[in-house]
Amino acid sequence: MALTSKSLFLYGLQITDANKYIDFQIVGAGPTLTATLEVGYYSLTELLNAIKTKMESADPTNLYSASADRTISGGTENRVTISTTGAYLSLLFALEFIRLLLWLLYWDLVQRIRREQRHTREHRARGPRW
Numbered sequence: 838m839a840l841t842s843k844s845l846f847l848y849g850l851q852i853t854d855a856n857k858y859i860d861f862q863i864v865g866a867g868p869t870l871t872a873t874l875e876v877g878y879y880s881l882t883e884l885l886n887a888i889k890t891k892m893e894s895a896d897p898t899n900l901y902s903a904s905a906d907r908t909i910s911g912g913t914e915n916r917v918t919i920s921t922t923g924a925y926l927s928l929l930f931a932l933e934f935i936r937l938l939l940w941l942l943y944w945d946l947v948q949r950i951r952r953e954q955r956h957t958r959e960h961r962a963r964g965p966r967w
Contacts, residue, residue, distance in 0.1 A: 850879045852887075859888065860929040863896055863921070869929060870895045881905055888919065899923035 852874045859872040872891035879887065885903040892901040900922045919928065 850881060850884050852876055852879060852884070859892065861892070861895075862927045862929065863899060863923050863925055865925055865927070885917070892919070892921075896921075896923075 853876060857874045857876055859874070860869050861872070862869055872888065872895045874884075874887050874891055885905060888903040889901050892903075893899075901919065902921075903917065903919045906916045906918070920926070
């Protein structure tokens with residue numbers, strides 16, 4: 838039996854010491870607040886609830902919500918939205934996260950180049966097809 842649609846149930850999302858912090862500001866150029874998630878594995882729903890709870894703990898003056906678009910149309914599947922009742926919210930991404938993202942992009946590029954080189958070598962080894 839083949840699946841005809843993408844799964845809308847997500848689980849096994851891992852929070853580690855490297856990604857457990859959510860830094861954010863509630864005032865432009867204001868102090869940085871930090872919501873610290875518990876290390877462990879989460880379903881998407883559990884993770885969204887933990888984000889909401891920890892952000893409200895870090896900033897008791899505002900209410901927060903975290904939701905995910907689970908539809909499979911228009912390329913928005915599993916897009917997470919974090920919002921607040923406050924007038925301003927800026928999520929800050931740590932330098933370590935940016936370094937990790939760049940490394941992953943670099944690694945993907947290296948793997949693509951290697952696949953292309955391997956494909957080219959295999960194609961040349963077969964010789965021309967007459």
